[in-house]
Amino acid sequence: MTRDSRNRFIWVCLFGLSMGYFEASVVVYLRGLYSPGGFQFPLTPLETLNPIHVAVELGREAMSILMLLSVAMLAGRRPLERFIFFIGAFGVWDIFYYVFLYVSLGWPPSLATWDLLFVLPVPWIGPVWSAAVLALLFIVTAIVHLRLEDAGRPLKPTPAEWAVAIAGALIIVYSWCYEGIEVVKGAMPHPYPWWLWLAGTGMGIAALVNAIRRARNRNER
Amino acid sequence: MTRDSRNRFIWVCLFGLSMGYFEAAAVLYLRGLYAHGFPEYPHTPYSVCTQLHRAVELGREAMSILMLLSVAMLAGRRPLERFAFFICAFGVWDVFYYAFLYLAVGWPSSLATRDVLFLLPAPWVGPVWSAASLAVLFVVATFIYLWLHDSGRPLDPTLAEWAVAIAGALVIVYSWLSGGKGAVPYAYPWWIWLIGTAMGVAAFGSTIQRSFNTEKMRPRA
Numbered sequence: 409m410t411r412d413s414r415n416r417f418i419w420v421c422l423f424g425l426s427m428g429y430f431e432a433s434v435v436v437y438l439r440g441l442y443s444p445g446g447f448q449f450p451l452t453p454l455e456t457l458n459p460i461h462v463a464v465e466l467g468r469e470a471m472s473i474l475m476l477l478s479v480a481m482l483a484g485r486r487p488l489e490r491f492i493f494f495i496g497a498f499g500v501w502d503i504f505y506y507v508f509l510y511v512s513l514g515w516p517p518s519l520a521t522w523d524l525l526f527v528l529p530v531p532w533i534g535p536v537w538s539a540a541v542l543a544l545l546f547i548v549t550a551i552v553h554l555r556l557e558d559a560g561r562p563l564k565p566t567p568a569e570w571a572v573a574i575a576g577a578l579i580i581v582y583s584w585c586y587e588g589i590e591v592v593k594g595a596m597p598h599p600y601p602w603w604l605w606l607a608g609t610g611m612g613i614a615a616l617v618n619a620i621r622r623a624r625n626r627n628e629r
Numbered sequence: 630m631t632r633d634s635r636n637r638f639i640w641v642c643l644f645g646l647s648m649g650y651f652e653a654a655a656v657l658y659l660r661g662l663y664a665h666g667f668p669e670y671p672h673t674p675y676s677v678c679t680q681l682h683r684a685v686e687l688g689r690e691a692m693s694i695l696m697l698l699s700v701a702m703l704a705g706r707r708p709l710e711r712f713a714f715f716i717c718a719f720g721v722w723d724v725f726y727y728a729f730l731y732l733a734v735g736w737p738s739s740l741a742t743r744d745v746l747f748l749l750p751a752p753w754v755g756p757v758w759s760a761a762s763l764a765v766l767f768v769v770a771t772f773i774y775l776w777l778h779d780s781g782r783p784l785d786p787t788l789a790e791w792a793v794a795i796a797g798a799l800v801i802v803y804s805w806l807s808g809g810k811g812a813v814p815y816a817y818p819w820w821i822w823l824i825g826t827a828m829g830v831a832a833f834g835s836t837i838q839r840s841f842n843t844e845k846m847r848p849r850a
Contacts, residue, residue, distance in 0.1 A: 415702075420699070422698075423700065423703070425695070426693075426695040426699065429688060430655070430689065430692060430693075433685045434651065436681070437658035437659050437662060440679075440682070460734070461661070464653075464733060465654075471650040472647075474643060474644075474646070474647040475647035475648065478640045478641070478647065479644065481636075482703040512685060
């Protein structure tokens with residue numbers, strides 16, 4: 409990896425770390441307000457929450473995406489590199505969010521703990537491991553991309569590889585969303601359909617590995 | 630201004646906007662936890678907060694600086710440009726923090742409202758206008774820096790100009806630190822703020838004047 413790429417990657421990681429802390433601090437205060445005895449399912453019914461807090465949380469989810477997008481646009485020089493920095497920052501943010509929350513509240517007690525992962529456009533719920541493992545994969549993907557690019561063998565996913573990766577991502581999102589609305593209304597979540605997550609993640613990894621294989625087979629630039 | 634500079638300026642501003650929202654959300658929830666006895670004041674007297682929340686807030690102040698620093702390092706190509714983007718992101722963050730808080734809870738009720746601006750190493754207390762007007766100056770200064778640089782007249786502050794600007798900044802910080810000692814009724818030493826700000830503006834004005842007096846360089850590609 410060149411010095412320039414390494415520096416940008418390090419600063420993106422430091423940004424993700426600080427964003428993870430910001431997110432964790434907001435959640436510490438929210439739990440102080442609504443779950444002082446500890447966060448668990450079933451969730452506090454939506455109608456009992458302060459409507460301003462609900463609106464602010466919905467806005468904050470959107471602002472998280474804008475924040476990651478702005479950093480990715482500043483860090484990357486090309487569209488694919490910007491996407492890579494976006495998921496890299498996303499991954500570091502997500503992991504440090506759980507780390508800082510564990511340090512301050514001792515939560516999550518295990519990787520199997522259920523969490524409300526995202527709320528737009530519908531609530532996403534799943535065990536912590538399902539988000540944390542993907543976050544790690546995002547970081548690894550970013551490192552692989554930067555290494556290959558600086559070695560003169562940039563990743564150039566084909567439309568088919570993009571299609572498989574996006575389909576895999578949609579399957580994972582479905583595994584989180586399919587009963588999110590009922591759970592937010594107070595229902596207990598059913599066992600997590602880990603096989604859907606595995607299928608979606610497998611598709612993403614297959615598309616990435618195929619793109620890496622093609623990049624390695626190309627003559628060095 | 631070149632397209633590249635304009636784009637980076639816009640993304641840094643969008644980042645500052647999203648960071649302002651995050652800050653406003655954290656303060657809104659803290660206010661929900663502690664502000665019942667202090668409705669005129671978004672930050673509760675420090676001693677009232679739990680030890681955990683005090684530690685989290687101190688950490689968040691430090692993480693704010695790391696977050697701004699990482700964005701500035703990613704946005705800037707040269708040391709002075711990184712400094713310019715740092716103060717720009719800081720300025721947009723600060724202005725939108727107040728804007729979002731006003732939208733959510735109608736606070737601050739006026740620009741003269743007292744606020745706790747920062748916590749490290751001791752609370753910085755001042756009226757909203759004293760922070761907001763500096764924030765606007767930071768954004769304007771960055772815009773002028775980029776515009777002059779891309780017009781072939783890069784700013785190159787002398788050591789004396791840096792010294793005057795830093796001394797001015799310290800004078801302003803003193804005006805805020807002296808307001809944190811809890812005097813009632815609170816009288817902000819605005820004349821100290823004015824002296825510090827004038828020193829900063831004078832140093833910046835002098836740098837701009839010198840850049841116009843030197844031979845114009847080839848505009849940036």
